[in-house]
Amino acid sequence: MDVGDIAVLEREDLDMLIAALRSMGFRTIGPVVRDGAIVHGAVSGAHDLPAGWHDHQEPGCYRLEQDESPELFGWAVGPASWKSEFFAPEETVWRASITAQQVTLSEPDDAAGPVAIIGARPCEVSALAVLDRVLMGGAHPDDRYAARRDGAFVVAVECGAPASTCFCTSMGTGPSARGAFDLALTELVEGGHRFHVQVGSEAGAAVMARVPHRAITESDRSARQDVLEDAETRMGRSLDTADLPGLLARNLEHPRWEEVAKRCLSCGNCTLVCPTCFCSDVSDVSDVSGTVERQRRWASCFDLDHSYLHGGPVRLTTASRYRQWLTHKLSTWWDQFDESGCVGCGRCLTWCPVGIDLTEEAAAIRAADGAVATGERRAS
């Protein structure tokens, strides 16, 4: 097969795909059920995948349930995004050992080896492209992220089961696969359990050369079409993106920011589950024996510390922090990176402990475009 080719993989041969990836030296990480959610874990074969599991998501609520269905990908997205596989939540950037005579510097070695991620949704493939641009696209690429990302293999799985919190159709990121995947599968259950396979790269073609597959038929094509059309109709939410960056940019004093602040916990969960939020904090720590480490960990714009400049934090109120987050995601991200920072995965709705809905907040601002909070001083 070549890039752009399409074939069919029978369900019983899915193990062969995972085995091929493993034999080529990839760590295979995919969806597994743990602690009441679909998260990422080591997958050694199709038996590790969440057969028959389905998620029910609402703002502030996530529940899993299992039925007799043989579906392996009958769910939307879990709390973990693929970001954490490449952009570690916490890591040591370098280490220094200090004695009276000398300072020795060393960088920790990521010996884990290249990863194959199995089951990335189209919205997540788009999210990785957004992160790539942020962390590798500029003049100062993030070496640690790049090293993990460059060798990675992406098996996307098109979405057949969007949640009530999903809005990828609004953001143009799904439910069909697009962008940089190596292979894209579509799970077809009706008329024989099988996968529609698209080859997205030379690496993907090399893997398929080791995996049994057959030519696609007209009924396979229409079955995939049915899955995707059905998914579009089941998309639980939508976001009106017409001039969205402009809308938010001209509504920085909108009363809605104060209103949402009364509900917002400022806990940072939305930013941590977001597959594109990239902020990190760097600190140098030492121990009594003279070892010094520079550590990097995820940070959130909801932290008071995040806006700490000389003299103190500049975003003291929850309103200002929520506004910073939403306007960056949907508006100023365009100024900075020429695209949206939101891919419509809906995680920030589901995993917000109080269920704040990004699409609802943006819609409320649009509904009263130009409103200014009473007594609010216009930003200079």
Place this chain on the structure above:
Amino acid sequence: MTAGSRPTLAVWKFASCDGCQLSLLDCEDELLAVADAVRIVHFNEMSRAKADGPYDISLVEGSVTTAADAERIREVRRTSRRLITIGACATAGGIQALRNFAAEGEYLGAVYAHPEYVSTLRSSTPISAHVPVDLELQGCPIDRGQLLEVITAELTGRRPVLPVHTVCQQCKGRGTVCLLVAEGTPCLGPVTRAGCGALCPSTGRGCFGCFGPSEGAATGPLAERLLDDGMAPVDASRLFATFYAGNPTFGDQAVALSRSDSRADLAEQEEPT
């Protein structure tokens, strides 16, 4: 501290359970290195030997609950170059601050057979209510990693790295599935200061708030969520009042919940200050 000599460290106990000071002895792997770096000259849990002050670093555990202790903390402050409080008692009054919310003598009568022999102050107060404090380390008990960080930072002359953000951030960092969202388990993580490494949620228990409120904690909206999930106001009140009742952010929320039968009463608690 004078050049060439190790700085001195003293550990002081006020009204407390000793758990926080024992965190120092719990630093088994690092204890010898710490003992090489400082001279521990006053630490009842470790040695009968005591040296007079002044002390370079004083770690103070416990709250002030007696008139004698209110005097003693002034002496500790007077003889300490740096005074660092360790734990919920020393920084917020501890569990014993629950008596601040009860009628006078109510707890005393419930605990002691002969309360007339006990002489205490009306309330349990943090060390900072009595003397200036250089640094407050939160937790019930404190995290020994944070204690080492504070001691190391003091010795190095740098600021310690102590998060002021929420437990949620440590849960997400270690990949713990949110108990509140995925199970409806009551959890104070979204308003509690990180530092424990999100220990309880990692074992399936909601956060008890034992590191006190995070910076800017919005307890009102979280209380509403707990009630939405079916928790009784009195239970939600107890959750907020357990370890950090003496801190107004949690204490005021606990009082509001205890007085409310309905969510409408919580409206004034919504705005974090």
